Amino acid sequence: MKKYVVLTGAGISAESGIKTFRDSGGLWENHDVQQVASPEGFQKDPKLVWQFYKDRFAQSLSVQPNAAHLALKKMEDKLQDNFHLITQNVDGLHSRAGSKRVLELHGSLSTAFCTVCRASHPLIELDLSCEIPSCKKCGNMLRPDIVWFGEIPYFLYEIEQLLKDCEVFIVIGTSGSVYPAAGFVMTAKLFGAHTIAVNLSRPDNLGFIDEMHQGHCTELLPPLVESMIGSL
Numbered sequence: 265m266k267k268y269v270v271l272t273g274a275g276i277s278a279e280s281g282i283k284t285f286r287d288s289g290g291l292w293e294n295h296d297v298q299q300v301a302s303p304e305g306f307q308k309d310p311k312l313v314w315q316f317y318k319d320r321f322a323q324s325l326s327v328q329p330n331a332a333h334l335a336l337k338k339m340e341d342k343l344q345d346n347f348h349l350i351t352q353n354v355d356g357l358h359s360r361a362g363s364k365r366v367l368e369l370h371g372s373l374s375t376a377f378c379t380v381c382r383a384s385h386p387l388i389e390l391d392l393s394c395e396i397p398s399c400k401k402c403g404n405m406l407r408p409d410i411v412w413f414g415e416i417p418y419f420l421y422e423i424e425q426l427l428k429d430c431e432v433f434i435v436i437g438t439s440g441s442v443y444p445a446a447g448f449v450m451t452a453k454l455f456g457a458h459t460i461a462v463n464l465s466r467p468d469n470l471g472f473i474d475e476m477h478q479g480h481c482t483e484l485l486p487p488l489v490e491s492m493i494g495s496l
């Protein structure tokens with residue numbers, strides 16, 4: 265059985281009603297990235313940053329996983345140890361769709377950690393009415409568990425091993441413009457994987473894509489998954 269690795273981006277959650285970042289009307293059109301998605305921005309105005317992530321957390325709870333998320337859960341059920349899912353998304357929709365083998369490269373809206381003792385706190389256990397939640401262990405300021413620009417993403421060592429071993433690498437709903445995630449397809453290809461993209465527009469790293477499926481992922485992904493797992 266072939267080893268599959270999937271990387272998803274904001275485009276897979278777009279049809280659930282969550283804005284992407286760089287499409288027209290995207291998140292970065294109305295927010296200054298440095299202000300709300302950088303350690304410097306948090307240091308300068310933690311209240312503003314907390315409000316930004318509390319709003320996004322609340323919105324993530326108000327939407328549902330879509331047919332593309334569910335197709336990947338089905339793929340995981342069939343492939344088990346031969347399937348790994350890496351997501352740049354922090355909305356938790358893959359887990360809510362039932363996916364278990366999810367590596368959240370950029371963190372998660374649903375957790376925070378202490379800026380001093382680094383104790384992790386689920387947001388549902390926090391009093392989000394206060395402007396800046398504080399640590400239940402040491403009382404210091406909490407921050408969203410989001411990998412901001414200039415910070416090191418999670419799981420990079422595990423991901424490097426997965427990219428070397430995989431035989432099929434599928435990238436879904438991402439512009440391919442933010443590294444290191446945008447470079448994963450190149451590594452996979454260099455190690456011999458067949459690379460597939462499912463995306464509404466042509467991603468920046470198209471040069472490393474063997475098979476491009478252009479369109480909405482809720483339409484394209486379910487039949488593509490059927491064709492792959494059906495042939496196993």
Ligand code: APR
Nearest residue numbers: 273274275278284285286352437438439463464465480481
């Ligand atoms: N189906 C398939 N693809 C879609 C759909 C859809 N319904 N809607 C949008 N897309 C595609 C767009 O064409 C675009 O190429 O999804 C991509 C979204 O790109 P971005 O907005 O750049 O989001 P993403 O690639 O996930 O951003 C990467 O940048 O800001 C950081 O940390 C943030 O994880 C994020 C990272």
